Amino acid sequence: xKEVEQDPGPFNVxxxxxxxxxxxYSNSASQSFFWYRQDCRKEPKLLMSVYSSGNEDxxxxxxLNRASQYISLLIRDSKLSDSATYLCVVNTLxxxxxxxxxxxxxxx
Amino acid sequence: EAGVVQSxxxxxxxxxxxxxxxxxxxxxxxxxxxxxxxxxxxPELLIRYENEEAVDDSQLPKDRFSAERxxxxxxxxxxxxxxxxxxxxxxxxxxxxxxxxGYxxxxxxxxxxxxx
Numbered sequence: 664x665k666e667v668e669q670d671p672g673p674f675n676v677x678x679x680x681x682x683x684x685x686x687x688y689s690n691s692a693s694q695s696f697f698w699y700r701q702d703c704r705k706e707p708k709l710l711m712s713v714y715s716s717g718n719e720d721x722x723x724x725x726x727l728n729r730a731s732q733y734i735s736l737l738i739r740d741s742k743l744s745d746s747a748t749y750l751c752v753v754n755t756l757x758x759x760x761x762x763x764x765x766x767x768x769x770x771x
Numbered sequence: 772e773a774g775v776v777q778s779x780x781x782x783x784x785x786x787x788x789x790x791x792x793x794x795x796x797x798x799x800x801x802x803x804x805x806x807x808x809x810x811x812x813x814p815e816l817l818i819r820y821e822n823e824e825a826v827d828d829s830q831l832p833k834d835r836f837s838a839e840r841x842x843x844x845x846x847x848x849x850x851x852x853x854x855x856x857x858x859x860x861x862x863x864x865x866x867x868x869x870x871x872x873g874y875x876x877x878x879x880x881x882x883x884x885x886x887x
Contacts, residue, residue, distance in 0.1 A: 667813075697875070706862060706878035707814065750813050754874070757827070761806075761813030 666690060667753050669762035677770055680741045684765045686751030687733040690758070696727055696734050697752040701764065707750055710736075741769045773797070775879035777863050783885045789851035792882045796844070796865030803840060804876060805848050806862040814862055820846065853886045860884070 669686045676682050696713035711718065713725040713734050724737040734753075738745055748764040776795040784790050796803050802821050806814035817836065819827040822843040831838065835854070840846040850857055860883050864876040 695874070706880050708878070709875050712875070759816060761815070763811070763813045 665763075667751060667760045667762040669749075669751055670765045671763075673766040673768060675768045675770060676741055678741055678743060680769075681737065681739045682741055682767060683738075684736045684749055684751075684767075685733055686735070686753075686762050687731075688753040688760070689732070690753070690755055690760075691732065692755045693732075693753045694756065695754045696725075697754075698723075698725055698734075698736050699750040699752060699761075701748045701750055703747075707761075710749070738767075741767075743769050743771065745769050775863055775865055775877055777861075777879035777882055779882055780880060781883050781885075783887065784853055786855055786886050787852040789849065790853050790884060791847055791849045792861050792863075792884075794846045794848070794863030794879060796846075796863070797867075797877055800865035800867050800877075801843070802866045802874065803846050804864040804866075805838060805846070806864065808860045808862055808881070810859075817848070850884075853884075855886050858884055858886045 666689050670684055674682055698710040699707040700710045701707040711720050711725050713727045715727055717726045722739045726735045746769045748766045750764045751762040753760050778793050804819045805817040807817055808814045816830055818831045818838050820840045836850055838848045860881040862881045863879045866874040866876045
């Protein structure tokens with residue numbers, strides 16, 4: 664089992680749709696969590712941190728469930744510009760792991 | 772503020788040849804990371820430096836890969852000799868400080884290596 668697993672995708676959604684991605688992790692000692700966005704042939708860029716209480720940034724909402732060891736990302740009112748690969752990152756004090764990413768395509 | 776700088780952006784070499792990548796992190800960032808990313812995969816950590824010290828190189832294939840960060844600023848990653856399977860994007864990232872609460876990494880544009 665991989666240490667960080669993501670929905671394989673791809674997700675193809677129309678503009679305006681709501682889409683959710685999940686990411687599960689196996690190390691219960693994991694302490695910090697992030698979502699990164701990666702456009703085709705570009706470097707990953709931080710989208711948002713994931714806090715224990717959950718957090719929201721505009722159309723994006725991140726949730727953490729420590730008991731079930733997963734994090735989620737919800738995108739509301741999808742835009743064409745949201746098309747990208749979304750990577751989850753799970754860190755412990757000693758280690759960090761990226762998921763393989765979930766590809767999202769938003770269509771007109 | 773300048774971001775993470777990497778060079779070259781692209782490199783094509785024949786197998787068994789050496790290759791080196793260079794990274795200059797964001798000014799003031801004490802932690803530097805080298806990742807390898809294969810197509811359709813997430814970045815895989817090769818080595819992490821805190822200042823000059825390599826604190827995690829467990830994923831670095833030490834028979835052919837080496838890295839250095841002599842003055843705690845810029846860093847080089849070397850492969851000698853390169854193999855066909857080394858074709859990938861090599862990403863450098865930096866972060867300000869590593870705390871128990873997490874650390875946000877900023878990535879450079881990467882070096883796309885093709886080994887023929």
